Amino acid sequence: MSAERWVGRPVPRREDVRFLRGEATYLDDIELPGLLEAAFVRSPYAHARLGAIDVEAARAVPGVGVVLTGADLGERARPLPVGGVDGGVVEDAGHPVLARDRVRYAGEAVALVVAESRAVAEDAAELVEVDYEPLEPVLDPRTAADAPLLHDGVAGNRLVGWERAHGDVEGAFAAADRVVSQSFHIPRLVAAPIETRGAIASHEADGDLLTVWCSAQDPHRPLAQLGISLGREPDHLRVVVPDVGGAFGSKGVVAPEIAAIACAAEELARPVRWTEDRAENFLAAYQGRGLDADVELAVVSDGRILGLRATLYADLGAYLYATTAVAPHTTAMLITGAYDIPAARVEVVGAATTKVPTGPYRGAGRPEAAFLIERLVDLAARELGVDAIELRRRNFVRPEAFPYETPMGWTYDSGDFERCLDAALELASWERWVELRGEARAEGRVVGIGVGMYIERAGGLWESAVVRMEADGRVQVRTGSSPHGQGHETTFAQIAADELGVEPEAVEVRWGDSGELPGIGTFASRSVAMGGSAVAVASRELAERARAAGLSVAELAASEGGVEAESRFSSGLVFASGAYAALVEVERATGRLLVLGLAAVDDSGRIVNPLLAEGQVLGATVQGLGQCLVEEAVHDEEGQLRTASFADYSLLTAAELPPVESRFVQTPSPLNPLGAKGIGEGGAIATPAAVANAVADALAPFGVPHVDPPFTEAKLWSLLQGPGR
């Protein structure tokens, strides 16, 4: 066993020195000889038949290298691959690299212009003349089945269909004392990483090697997806991920624009860069969330939940990316939350709409699940006259029940939900909050409190690592995982240091080149549980070899001129969980929502670095609060995105942040050597649920049972004009 001198310690991020000094190398910092820049011509219509495209004037602009349309690409670039979901039907509606015949969202790329500079490329792009015949937009996932069909052969505009039932659902509803039901609308959100998407493509005719530097969550998925789209074997394609300025899930699949510039680079025999600008990021990067739902709970008068029925209408957008079906499937799989509900039936209707596709955004289906079940539990408590905390206690999956298979069929590996709830109530000073609410209401103030439990599916699949110690004791860790803000260089060094008996400073962490090491990547809060475990396994192998020789690892490395071990660590899914509590006030005069306090308790299994883990909690919580307070991607009746810049789409600033108290409960996962689960998304998952419950509690005296996010001033103010107390 390792000494554990470093795992569990709040080691400051080593990588920050580089980032804070401006010494990081982002995509836009890379310079190659002869580099050209790309700009795209994008559809102004949400839905239109695509007629003739006249590119002659654009081609004639001095400095323009090439102008390409979908017809020019032909079979050179096929639509990006679609990903399936377990037990579901997924249509083959991959995103075209450049539109052919029809455009299906405003902002869809119809032509590519490559020129000596981005400015010249944009000047030329303006000269491309496109004939559009506008068609009726399709906006509402609930009614998309009756709208004009968007894809040949996709009946009812249903891109994804999935249904699962377990237990005697009808019997549960027949036996219920009460059926609690609610309809929900969860708006689409924009991921908005500071660094937008982008890539450089460079082709060497000698050996026919295409190299793509890509701002991405990992090199492996772009490698696989570009390989399929461009028809390239892996040995003729290399993907390199430099420093990445954030993703939040939005760089998990390759952008179609990147396949387009790869074709241009090959045709021109010069490297081509596309750096997405902010306007393009709003229009063309996949958005998150976007779910309507009807959910019912069958409950008996003592508060026990007998069954759940739900229909989820996902606003998937125009096409399916490899991960578009993931979020609604995850919502369905996690909809019973922290509760032992014996019977459930869930249907997912994944609708095609004339909007940019959706995809994973921090939480990726889990915030929706937590919001739906936690709101319903509070509604049930109110209808039954049972305390909402008590109702939760009566229905929790018990600690002795793990591994626990949910009615939807996932197996929770570990957890202690009541311990999390108790920790959150203590951290919040819940009893004091109850008193505060009473005092405030007596003064005529509009104050509410609420809790939100959450389950976070994390990990799964496999991840790779190579750990090498040189004869002089220096250690190099190569990982298939890939950071974009998570802190791999710090945490993976801590893990290796403990196993190898060295200082973290001796450990160099490398990643990001598909030519060096296969892997999976960073998403689903899997970096520590999977990538970190792979590092631990490879390091442990070196430690065991050394022990067998009666030496330290350093002594073994010195005697053998360096030692190396490789690992590929696989495991089933791990399930982080937690409980959040919120205290809110609605300002009567203006309707402004003030979050006065937030207590965050996360069970992410064993914590490798509590400083970085708390940073993840705070960052995710801010994004969860943004979803509550201000964030909403709004499309008008023509399908135009009305919130297409930061002038209309707000992100929270430090000034809006409430006091957030964070604490960890640590029930180790039995599925990996670190006992780790996931920490990256809990705050974004649980915060909306807790705040929504607190808002509903605040508005209850006004006869308002439920409000959908975002909780804007105008919306809350008009609800306060109701009957009142």
Add this chain to the structure above:
Amino acid sequence: MKPAPFAYDAPRELDEALALLAREDEDVKVLAGGQSLVPLLNFRLARPDRLVDLNGVASLAYLRVDDGVLRIGALARQADLERSAEVAAGWPLLAEAVRHVGHPQIRARGTVCGSVAHADPAAELPVALCALDARFHVRAARGSRTLTSDELFLGFLTTSLEPDELLVEIEVPAMPAGSGSGFAEHARTHGDFAVGGAAAVVTPGGARLALLGAGPVPVRFDGPADELPDAAVAGLSLTGADAEWRRALLRELARRALARAAA
């Protein structure tokens, strides 16, 4: 998001700048802080033939008090206003309002006169200057004139400035003896465009109130302080689904600004 091509001049003297503005064959725009113009250029919503960059005209870079009157030159930055001890002492309304303009990086570059000439209905400084009875000195190669708020602000992003005219100075009279001021605004997040705002000056003889978000230009009301919030919003013609909320919001912001002014 690159601007369409334009010609660029960087004069060193005011007369030179005014001569460039007087070119009749071209659409000429003035670049000072660029915090509104450059985004408009990058979105290609503004496509001038020529930009006249004022940043080299040193004679316009001043913020000073002469005989109790505050004079703000065309190149005075919003941060200059924010950091001036004289402004904080003599015109606290401006010191308060300017802190709501964007973020520190924006205020370091953005100019006070630029904010006025751009006439964005969500801008704070025009409203505060309106409540303070500021006067606006305008120059052209052919002559000069001085305007009041009413005369300057005509509509959404529209002023009475002619294409050849430059707002060279804002003159703010001294606050009346025994008066106080207050500013209040509501934005979705700090530094975001304001949804509503109110600037108030309370003098021994009565109160002045200027509202932001009540229309395309600053809307000014004078009268007894205790009647102003209701009187001001009663006459507003607000439209849209959230009109009643905005009316309630403006009444509350007026009340807060007046309360601060009276404190």
